[in-house]
Amino acid sequence: DSGVTQTPKHLITATGQRVTLRCSPRSGDLSVYWYQQSLDQGLQFLIHYYNGEERAKGNILERFSAQQFPDLHSELNLSSLELGDSALYFCASSVGRTSGGTDTQYFGPGTRLTVL
Amino acid sequence: AQRVTQPEKLLSVFKGAPVELKCNYSYSGSPELFWYVQYSRQRLQLLLRHISRESIKGFTADLNKGETSFHLKKPFAQEEDSAMYYCALSGRNTGNQFYFGTGTSLTVIP
Numbered sequence: 001d002s003g004v005t006q007t008p009k010h011l012i013t014a015t016g017q018r019v020t021l022r023c024s025p026r027s028g029d030l031s032v033y034w035y036q037q038s039l040d041q042g043l044q045f046l047i048h049y050y051n052g053e054e055r056a057k058g059n060i061l062e063r064f065s066a067q068q069f070p071d072l073h074s075e076l077n078l079s080s081l082e083l084g085d086s087a088l089y090f091c092a093s094s095v096g097r098t099s100g101g102t103d104t105q106y107f108g109p110g111t112r113l114t115v116l
Numbered sequence: 117a118q119r120v121t122q123p124e125k126l127l128s129v130f131k132g133a134p135v136e137l138k139c140n141y142s143y144s145g146s147p148e149l150f151w152y153v154q155y156s157r158q159r160l161q162l163l164l165r166h167i168s169r170e171s172i173k174g175f176t177a178d179l180n181k182g183e184t185s186f187h188l189k190k191p192f193a194q195e196e197d198s199a200m201y202y203c204a205l206s207g208r209n210t211g212n213q214f215y216f217g218t219g220t221s222l223t224v225i226p
Binding site: 004033042043045048056058088090092102104105106107108109110 | 148150152157158159160161162165202206207208213214215216217218219
């Protein structure tokens with residue numbers, strides 16, 4: 001168990017709806033990353049937060065947004081959902097050192113989103 | 117630009133046979149390379165990173181800067197090695213962002 005938790009485990013919703021996915025990083029980790037894993041596109045980086053601030057954006061749609069709260073948990077908001085948004089959404093966390101070296105990212109179990 | 121290439125989408129080997137999962141990268145500077153494993157669409161787990169030079173579950177990987185490769189190897193494949201394997205790259209130039217390859221699905225045939 002990497003210590004990263006994600007809720008809910010499964011989510012089934014309809015097109016046009018809005019959902020919120022939640023991630024709690026490992027104790028002491030300041031960085032949170034969101035990834036989307038779909039069958040046809042593999043693992044896609046969405047966004048990175050460090051200590052409450054957005055650090056980097058990847059292939060994140062404008063319909064998607066995220067934030068990291070003072071207690072360091074993060075939420076990924078997906079709105080105006082489309083069938084193609086069905087995927088596994090992973091959160092990862094890392095220590096988030098500010099200089100020198102690269103942190104290992106530890107992944108959560110993922111949230112499986114199904115849009116009908 | 118940073119890029120990770122895993123040329124094999126699917127790889128099948130017999131139990132007890134050697135296995136090599138290929139990973140090539142593009143990066144200007146000193147990269148940090150990782151291998152992650154994912155069993156049955158569960159969470160990704162870190163298998164190894166090149167700077168630790170560890171051997172995990174019998175797997176090893178050597179960073180070859182001349183060939184820009186970080187191939188994952190195991191001398192004798194086991195059935196429990198069947199999984200999806202992702203190569204990932206990071207470094208100072210990426211702001212700690214990870215770039216993942218598209219993954220290789222390994223099947224070990226009994």
